[in-house]
Amino acid sequence: KAGVTQTPRYLIKTRGQQVTLSCSPISGHRSVSWYQQTPGQGLQFLFEYFSETQRNKGNFPGRFSGRQFSNSRSEMNVSTLELGDSALYLCASSSGGRGLGETQYFGPGTRLLVL
Amino acid sequence: AQTVTQSQPEMSVQEAETVTLSCTYDTSESNYYLFWYKQPPSRQMILVIRQEAYKQQNATENRFSVNFQKAAKSFSLKISDSQLGDTAMYFCALYTGNQFYFGTGTSLTVIP
Numbered sequence: 001k002a003g004v005t006q007t008p009r010y011l012i013k014t015r016g017q018q019v020t021l022s023c024s025p026i027s028g029h030r031s032v033s034w035y036q037q038t039p040g041q042g043l044q045f046l047f048e049y050f051s052e053t054q055r056n057k058g059n060f061p062g063r064f065s066g067r068q069f070s071n072s073r074s075e076m077n078v079s080t081l082e083l084g085d086s087a088l089y090l091c092a093s094s095s096g097g098r099g100l101g102e103t104q105y106f107g108p109g110t111r112l113l114v115l
Numbered sequence: 116a117q118t119v120t121q122s123q124p125e126m127s128v129q130e131a132e133t134v135t136l137s138c139t140y141d142t143s144e145s146n147y148y149l150f151w152y153k154q155p156p157s158r159q160m161i162l163v164i165r166q167e168a169y170k171q172q173n174a175t176e177n178r179f180s181v182n183f184q185k186a187a188k189s190f191s192l193k194i195s196d197s198q199l200g201d202t203a204m205y206f207c208a209l210y211t212g213n214q215f216y217f218g219t220g221t222s223l224t225v226i227p
Contacts (some may be wrong), residue, residue, distance in 0.1 A: 056214050
């Protein structure tokens with residue numbers, strides 16, 4: 001079974017631009033979560049999508065948005081990029097059941113550099 | 116609010132030795148799971164081990180084991196017989212049913 005894939009792997013943008021990142025979950029997984037990883041901050045939860053609906057949201061400004069398609073693939077969009085948005089963006093998929101203990105499977109990440 | 120704290124930003128260990136990574140957490144939930152994830156350099160994050168809060172027995176996975184102290188809200192990871200491939204960033208995570216909360220990570224280097 002193929003793992004979680006993310007595209008693109010690397011991205012360079014300038015301040016003020018917008019960017020869209022893509023995540024394809026493991027086949028059969030219906031939940032996709034997005035995280036921002038920066039040195040010293042660890043992983044910060046952005047949002048989770050399940051069956052095309054945002055199920056949970058972290059404490060990020062409205063410039064960060066996402067969506068999920070019927071095939072469970074998810075996209076994350078960041079508008080009006082700021083220097084501080086430079087980070088590794090990880091997505092993780094799981095089957096999506098609300099039972100505790102579900103393992104999340106992570107993608108390789110998209111490294112975004114904002115100049 | 117849920118928090119996860121990893122107080123050791125960096126650690127090193129000699130190959131074949133044992134090392135323990137610390138993690139403390141805070142939650143008001145009575146039922147939750149704790150995880151250790153490993154992120155090797157430039158590679159994907161993978162699950163190392165997980166612990167169910169209602170189970171008193173400490174989880175083990177081959178060379179990896181945890182010391183789960185529920186009352187103290189402590190969840191440390193012990194790596195026995197350290198190998199070069201254990202060099203990675205290790206993240207402790209708490210899951211309460213809505214989302215995962217991660218610590219800031221411990222960078223572990225295994226020295227040959």
